[in-house]
Amino acid sequence: MLQVATANRPSVRFNPAGYKAARRSYDGGDAGPLIAMMQEASLDSHVAGCLLARRAGFKRAYSLVSPDDTDVATERRDWFTAVLDALDVRSLLEALHDGRLYVYNVVDFDWEVVGGRQVPTRWEAFEQHHFKRDPKDKQIKLALKNRLEDLPDTALVAESRRTPAMVPVLRDWILKEFGLEAWASFLENWGEPFLLAKYPPGSSPEYRKQIDDGLAALAASSRGSAPDGTSLEVHSAGSEVGNHDEFIDRADRGISITLLGHANAVEQRGGLQIGDHPSSYEVKHEVSVDDCYFLEPFVNRLIRTIGDRNFGDGRYPVFELHKAKPVDSQQHTTICETWWRMGLEIHPDEARKAGLYVAESQAPLTRSNDLSRLLD
Numbered sequence: 001m002l003q004v005a006t007a008n009r010p011s012v013r014f015n016p017a018g019y020k021a022a023r024r025s026y027d028g029g030d031a032g033p034l035i036a037m038m039q040e041a042s043l044d045s046h047v048a049g050c051l052l053a054r055r056a057g058f059k060r061a062y063s064l065v066s067p068d069d070t071d072v073a074t075e076r077r078d079w080f081t082a083v084l085d086a087l088d089v090r091s092l093l094e095a096l097h098d099g100r101l102y103v104y105n106v107v108d109f110d111w112e113v114v115g116g117r118q119v120p121t122r123w124e125a126f127e128q129h130h131f132k133r134d135p136k137d138k139q140i141k142l143a144l145k146n147r148l149e150d151l152p153d154t155a156l157v158a159e160s161r162r163t164p165a166m167v168p169v170l171r172d173w174i175l176k177e178f179g180l181e182a183w184a185s186f187l188e189n190w191g192e193p194f195l196l197a198k199y200p201p202g203s204s205p206e207y208r209k210q211i212d213d214g215l216a217a218l219a220a221s222s223r224g225s226a227p228d229g230t231s232l233e234v235h236s237a238g239s240e241v242g243n244h245d246e247f248i249d250r251a252d253r254g255i256s257i258t259l260l261g262h263a264n265a266v267e268q269r270g271g272l273q274i275g276d277h278p279s280s281y282e283v284k285h286e287v288s289v290d291d292c293y294f295l296e297p298f299v300n301r302l303i304r305t306i307g308d309r310n311f312g313d314g315r316y317p318v319f320e321l322h323k324a325k326p327v328d329s330q331q332h333t334t335i336c337e338t339w340w341r342m343g344l345e346i347h348p349d350e351a352r353k354a355g356l357y358v359a360e361s362q363a364p365l366t367r368s369n370d371l372s373r374l375l376d
Helices: 016-027 032-041 045-058 071-086 089-101 166-191 205-221 244-260 285-310 329-341 348-353 371-375
Strands: 062-065 104-114 117-126 131-133 140-143 156-159 194-198 231-235 318-321
Touching: 016 032, 016 166, 032 166, 045 089, 045 244, 045 285, 062 071, 071 117, 071 285, 089 104, 089 117, 089 156, 089 285, 117 285, 156 285, 166 244, 285 318, 329 348
Parallel strands: none
Antiparallel strands: 062 318, 104 117, 104 156, 131 140, 194 231
């Protein structure tokens, strides 16, 4: 397992000036400050909800495809499947996907001899501030006190060639977070009615002081006094101050489009009732498939490492996430009924997918099994 030095997260200022400084560091090769800001933005409730939906989109069933149909290849495929299942593939995929969100992410493994073979038994994802990009070869390396050290061959460095998804999210989050702070300051000064007292030109300092004292008393308690003949005007900002909710919605809309591929999480949230399934937060199918294609090479790299340590013949199974668009229960029922009408057998597992209890002895259903009576 990779050993990292004790290091604190970079100190950053969470305001527009701090964002500009972090962007300059990122453009210069040091992504640490920008990543720290993006991780802070992930704590926002709307950002967190979008990230939860984004990750759910690629946590799908997977399969390993054997290089051929021989018994040896089939047995090896089953062995690799057991090794991956023991590593909790869903959580591993989430850690690797952080490389698409936060510039890069490094994952390394503990290895043990099990059944005469070397297998990874545990993995750990390390925080990004333990690493830096080497300006010489542009590779991610372990940042020690006075030097950069190459990562071991067992480590996976998940990194996207595109702009990290959380970079545009961070911009909108800052607009929302510090726009709210500026809005509160504005309301503190201008949201309440503004009192304006008038006195004749050339009034003495003593007279003006009496006016100011009376105005201060009036503003503090809605009661006060002023010399006779003094006029007082009340100026209210009213509806002219604008609508800050629209400002927040605009930022949330940009966050939704970046992470989910659509803005339904903002545009449809007003219609949700307690107990409703928030489908507006479901990630766009094309985005989920794109994430699957991003993740598969890293798992296959792990499979090749395991294979080289144990077999060395280059015959690796290939890891593939299922990319078919999910269907709801109504669509599933329609598909099953269509299959049956075409004369195809319906496996009992299809009924189990719908949440029905099916006896273990249940045979596949066909038209000859009088399925029409069950469907009617």
